[in-house]
Amino acid sequence: MTRTELSQYLADFLHVSAFKDYAPNGLQVEGKDEIRTLVTGVTACQALIDEAIRLNADAILVHHGFFWKNEPEVITGMKQRRIKALLKHDISLFGYHLPLDAHPMLGNNATLGRQLGIIDAEAIEEVAQGLLWRGKLDLAVSASEFSHTLENALGRAPLHIGDSDAKIQHVAWCTGGAQDYIDVAASLGVDAFISGEVSERTFHSAVEQGIHYFAAGHHATERFGIQALGRYLAREFDLVHHFVDIINPV
Incomplete structure (x- = not known):
């Protein structure tokens, strides 16, 4: 093309x-x-x-x-x-x-949700141009178990703020540098919020609002969308496609 x-x-x-x-x-x-x-x-x-x-x-x-x-x-x-x-x-x-x-099928948020096994995933259209998503796990799991799910999916251990033994089922997330959506996530009544990056203030927001928080890595949370888009274009237009993952621990 x-x-x-x-x-x-x-x-x-x-x-x-x-x-x-x-x-x-x-x-x-x-x-x-x-x-x-x-x-x-x-x-x-x-x-x-x-x-x-x-x-x-x-x-x-x-x-x-x-x-x-x-x-x-x-x-x-x-x-x-x-x-x-x-x-x-x-x-x-x-x-x-x-x-x-934001793309509903191939976007970073949509693909991360699928990687984590989140069901009933949907964008909250009235918030941040539809960039904040929410859904739920099929069964409630401990925060420690969910940390392992994130680690297995992303290849790196997340930073978790909250009680490791407490149960999590309802989740909100936004990939990348989206830590400041934690307050909106807390207002939705979900058990946990996931973003890529974390700030010093995020700790206090999580603790004071009683919401679990997982910082899973900016690069790590945004690898899946671009891969999915590349594969889609290769299939649709008969292109040779190579995804190149330049390691970034941030």
Whole structure:
């Protein structure tokens, strides 16, 4: 497919125009016209770009791209090296942030819910552009057991705030840097809230509102959506797809 076709398809498929975001969603760096090999990853870091070059990629598709709000506008240093590598090898870069978090089937929140075995999962549409999700476990489990479920799904142990022996069944979650949705989650009456990142203040919010909190990793919680989207595009448009997981413990 062509670069323009992919850009237009994803704009519609991910409902890009519905979101007010912190970075441009869509084509961020223009490469060759024809796309046959697609590399996906969480963040457009130099390591991902280097691996895409090795794999002879025509395009890279990420969740965390370039040109974030309030970042320096000059193209120097790290930013210059990344963009230079893309332009030198004629590789397009596509980035989709909140639209990928929110997609009802292939988004980060939807795919994380499936990985954790959460049923009756749904976005709370009136909160944060539908980025906060809730659902329940088939059976109530201890917080300790749920920590193990997270660890098995994500490959890293979460930080848990709360009584390890207490039972959990109703859960709310938002991947990535969504720790400040904990107050909304508590108001919903769920037993636990999951996000990727944690702040110092999150501890007090959890304790004082009596809600379990799990910080499961920004990168770790946002690996599944971009993989699912890449597999979907490969299947629909007969593309060669490589997901490249650049290890990030944060």
